[in-house]
Amino acid sequence: MHKRLFLVTLGGLLLVAGCGKKEETAGEPATKTPRPEDVFKTEAAGGAGLKVAMIPKRKGIDYFNATQVGAEEAAKELGVELDFDGPVEASVDKQIELIDSFITRKFDLLAVSPNDPDAIAPILQRARDQGVHVLTWDADANAEASGREFFVDQASPESIGYTLVDVMAREAGPDAKTVIITGSLTAANQNEWMKWMKKRMQEDYPKMEVLTTKPSEEDPQLARQVTQDVLTAYDDLDGIFAITSVAFPGAATALEKSGRAGKVALTGLSSPKTMRKWVDNGTVKTVVLWNPVDLGYLTIYAAKALCAGTLKPGATQVEAGRLGTKPVEGDRVVLGEPMLFTKENIGKFDF
């Protein structure tokens, strides 16, 4: 008897799951109805009927929610059927399973922000083998191993490095003595940014100095600690670069406590929502980042162009709705210059 109960309970639960889904389908018929032509892909020339899956590193955080807003805006303008879904934690394994489902559902294009550039490559290659277009955005996959066609890049490492140094020169002077607080000494993107920062200093601000570079290992506690240390060690310090989203708030906390805010300039990369309280109280004047809403928006325009055949190897620009046209450099579609968030505009951004 109890065994039957076991079956009935679980079976009932599944049916509940089923009903829940049906209600949802009724709610939004335009995006969720099973596709009509079944197995065969609608080879969409114009963009209408195009099925695009956009897979963030993880769902439910401000940054990716903002990219979803932009993506949905573009999908509406273009009549693209968009499914924005990613794992609930930043797991590359869950992304792989999800991508395999999208391949099975015969989506026309997958746009992925991979949690791991190498581990994601085999499944993206399989998508390509089955005729599915593949873009990366926000973070790139191993280009060769994955066979991805284009990377929608939020801002080139060059422009990020240059902008950080320009901001510092404006706030602490072109001859500022600075330190860099980075994530880890082996992180490829951070090292790339630092390379361009140093190039900008050599070329445009030859008197600007980097006294030391300290890792903070994406640990808020350590970021606070190393900031305290450099503030104690260098009495004549003029500025601090904190170039990860974890290092920046950590450094801001330490600088605020030290009482040298205002005398020591602090800038870096992090989300405006995280940094807002330090911008409001004057510890930080400028936060550097890109606009994730525009990144999501551009990704969908690039997706449509790729499926329509206008974005192809050798293309130099892509049409992107309200953003105008955006440059294509090799296999990168570039959103553009990083954005600066200051006291004037920071309150307007919810990411």
Place this chain on the structure above:
Amino acid sequence: MTGASLWRRQEVALAGLLGVTVVVMSLLSPDFLTARNLLSMPQFFVEPGLIALAMAFAIITGGIDLSVGSIMALVAVALGLAWKRLGLPLPLATVVALLVGGLAGLLNGAVITRLGIPPLMVTLATMAGYRGLAIGLSRGQPVSGFPGAFRGFWSRELHLSADVVTHAQLFLFIALAIVAGVLLWRTVLGRHVYAVGHNEVAARYAGVNVDLIRLGIYAMLGLIAALAAVIAVARVNTAKADTVGVGMELEVITGCVLGGIDIQGGRGTILGAVLGVLIIKAVTRGLELAGVGSEFVMLVTGLLLVAAVVASQVARRGRVVEVAE
């Protein structure tokens, strides 16, 4: 009612539940009940499925192993380092990696049996310890670019037609499932495993070498987790300490419990464990294909586990009443 017939009824119930799952999911998505989909699922089923085979033994003895995902990470790192840093040929590096997994499991078993610490505590500690060790040894750096021969051996794609792909590791899983099933169901060793779970003290008095059985089970768990790790590395062509095997313990234990293995020991079968993992994978996959969003998928799998635990408690109470009567 005899124990044997009880188990058989449980598996019939589970098979029925799997059937219900398939029907519901194929109603939700036209893609579910297609050769293309069903044959693509084994690539994600085999790794938790393999570990569930060994986990079933541990849970039936009243134990558990939370460290399997971390053992996978340690094995992946050992494989990457033995190949890339020590320069061993890949087949030899693979053997080294499998041994590392076996040793990690053996260490779990030794601490559990020699020091008498509950498996939950021991493997909770090594769950953190083994992954920490893996991250430390590799400094968080991935090893990638494994040769095609290695990938083809451990994670072979079988192209049945232009867009139907399946995975050869499925056959390895089936073979090992049969071995595990026969071992538990048909041998003296299997009966001893149940005896340990029913009543450890009584088993000891009956002359069962309880410690040896438990030691062997945890060592085997380590070895099987290592096998799953090698397959996982071949599948994603990357060995990285903080991605391989993350959350694996939860997936496997959930499958075992859903499959009717009593978390307090003494009851359960290999077939049940396999069906449990299959049901979870089918539900996850079906809801993914229906495009309901990953939060909802997580919610349903969570509810499914709660229901399984409740059902198994109700079953347990019913059984106690029957025995009393």
